[in-house]
Amino acid sequence: FFKSAECFSKTRSAMAATFVDLLGDTLQTANGGVVRTTEALAGKKAVAIFFGAAWCASCKHLMSRLIRSYSDHLRAKGLEVVFISSDYTEEEFAAYVGGMPWLAVPWGERETKLGLRRRLELNVLPTLILLDDRGHVITRDARTALSEDPTGEEFPWRPDRIGCLLGRAAFIDGSGREVALEEIMRGKSVLFLLFSGGWSPPCTEFVSQLRESYLRHLRCQGVEVVYVSSDGDEQTFEETFAEMPWFAMRYSKNADLKLTYRLSATLGLDGIPALVVLDADLRPITREGCAALRADPRGERMPWYPPPIKDLADGPGQINEVRTLVVFCETQDAAQQQAIEQAMRPIAQAYLDRWRDADGGPLQFSFMVSKSVSAMGRRARRMAGLPEVRPMAHVHPLEEKQAFATEWICNGCGGTGDHWTERWRCSQGCDFNFCASCNDDAKKELELLPAVMALYDVRDDAAFYLAPPNIGITEASIKRFLEDFMGGALKRQLLSCG
Numbered sequence: 001f002f003k004s005a006e007c008f009s010k011t012r013s014a015m016a017a018t019f020v021d022l023l024g025d026t027l028q029t030a031n032g033g034v035v036r037t038t039e040a041l042a043g044k045k046a047v048a049i050f051f052g053a054a055w056c057a058s059c060k061h062l063m064s065r066l067i068r069s070y071s072d073h074l075r076a077k078g079l080e081v082v083f084i085s086s087d088y089t090e091e092e093f094a095a096y097v098g099g100m101p102w103l104a105v106p107w108g109e110r111e112t113k114l115g116l117r118r119r120l121e122l123n124v125l126p127t128l129i130l131l132d133d134r135g136h137v138i139t140r141d142a143r144t145a146l147s148e149d150p151t152g153e154e155f156p157w158r159p160d161r162i163g164c165l166l167g168r169a170a171f172i173d174g175s176g177r178e179v180a181l182e183e184i185m186r187g188k189s190v191l192f193l194l195f196s197g198g199w200s201p202p203c204t205e206f207v208s209q210l211r212e213s214y215l216r217h218l219r220c221q222g223v224e225v226v227y228v229s230s231d232g233d234e235q236t237f238e239e240t241f242a243e244m245p246w247f248a249m250r251y252s253k254n255a256d257l258k259l260t261y262r263l264s265a266t267l268g269l270d271g272i273p274a275l276v277v278l279d280a281d282l283r284p285i286t287r288e289g290c291a292a293l294r295a296d297p298r299g300e301r302m303p304w305y306p307p308p309i310k311d312l313a314d315g316p317g318q319i320n321e322v323r324t325l326v327v328f329c330e331t332q333d334a335a336q337q338q339a340i341e342q343a344m345r346p347i348a349q350a351y352l353d354r355w356r357d358a359d360g361g362p363l364q365f366s367f368m369v370s371k372s373v374s375a376m377g378r379r380a381r382r383m384a385g386l387p388e389v390r391p392m393a394h395v396h397p398l399e400e401k402q403a404f405a406t407e408w409i410c411n412g413c414g415g416t417g418d419h420w421t422e423r424w425r426c427s428q429g430c431d432f433n434f435c436a437s438c439n440d441d442a443k444k445e446l447e448l449l450p451a452v453m454a455l456y457d458v459r460d461d462a463a464f465y466l467a468p469p470n471i472g473i474t475e476a477s478i479k480r481f482l483e484d485f486m487g488g489a490l491k492r493q494l495l496s497c498g
Helices: 002-023 057-077 090-097 110-119 142-148 162-168 181-185 201-221 234-241 255-267 289-295 334-357 375-383 436-442 475-486
Strands: 026-028 034-036 046-052 079-085 127-132 137-139 190-196 223-229 247-249 274-279 284-286 309-311 324-328 366-370 398-401 423-426 433-435 452-457 463-466
Touching: 002 110, 046 057, 057 079, 057 142, 079 090, 079 110, 110 475, 127 142, 137 142, 142 255, 162 255, 181 223, 190 201, 190 255, 201 223, 201 289, 223 234, 223 255, 274 289, 284 334, 309 334, 324 334, 324 375, 324 475, 334 366, 334 475, 366 375, 433 436, 452 475
Parallel strands: 046 079, 190 223, 223 247, 309 366, 324 366
Antiparallel strands: 026 034, 046 127, 127 137, 190 274, 274 284, 324 452, 398 423, 423 433, 452 463
8 A cells, every 4th residue: 555655646746747847836727816736737637738819719719619618528527727828918818817717827937838839839829738647748639629529528539549540441442342451451561641632733743643653663562552532522532533543541521531630630740742651550650751752753762761860951851840950060071970960860760769659640850960061951051040151062073054944953052043044064964053153152162160050940930949059969969959949948039031
């Protein structure tokens, strides 16, 4: 008994410490009173963090639904709600909180609210995020869960695993015959989930590329595809699916569409087309199947496990969707660049593994390195106000060319050229171009610059954060940088549109 009591006490203490760290020592009640966080949340099964504001019409709509469900059902089932305000004035905050039957982080706790927004990756209002009794995220989309289950029959709304969701789905082949998932996966090692819609031109274009790769290369490599439809009606679905040589989730306006939405939400998808790659155990490999297919249409690098660190010279990666740590080290020598990547790799891999273990969903951080002077790297530097780096000479000699009526892109500055612009192109046939300015700059001696570490949070109104200069890029300094970001200790700055 004493051992059990000791374990329970430790669990309660850990829970209290977690929520105090997240929400502060005290919380405000609707009547303006103050209660200790440890006492207010003791014994709660789950805590909903409600980000909103009085000026937000959608927030008011969500609040009215949440009040009904909380008062009639969810409070009795162990839910507590904590409101995080984005109001402009204390008067607005006080009036808004006065109509809520739950708690709020006090108006003056600015750093606490800022830290919560960073930790829980707030992007839009309103947002309702559900945490368990240890402060771990149960679902980031509790708003939808509340809408679908207002009485809390399935509370606390733990997301299903991908395999469980697919196990509840119905599938058909091209003839309309229902097939089991086991039949689809028989002899296959990789499953593509194709989220698409026949009404979307980008989807139509991508499906055409996927069809060719599937028929010519991927099918014989153990790949199968399932179409997950975003079509507006069953007739459009049938017309779209008729052109596809693979399987589909059955289309229905009721349960199947609800299942489609849950699958998309579990995987953290934001739009279409999207191609999610799963392994034979239905665990996610990558959400970036569209980009992977375009880069490797023959499937020579299947099954496209994402590298933990990507090179900015190869493109922006997920920098527009995911908080991305970038280390700029263009002027460091090869040994220094290798040491930087070795320091980044275990941290980056840990976040990737965590994403896979959680069955997909949003990736907390992605990691990139800028080792060579590229158009993408120079643009990222400019937008963060970092020192410019001159373009490096190409590995082959360049020769002046006329572009005629074709457009081309300078590999140094990213500018677009046309037949009026002086153009220097690789003499050995590489797809490499310099404008006149970059060609001249590449002939100058390269200025040595220290490595710089930056965190881009584009979805947070184009925010970015810089590590202290000259700290050295080590595994310890990277961890400290991310911890400081999560704790709200870094200066938030805004990217320029340069």
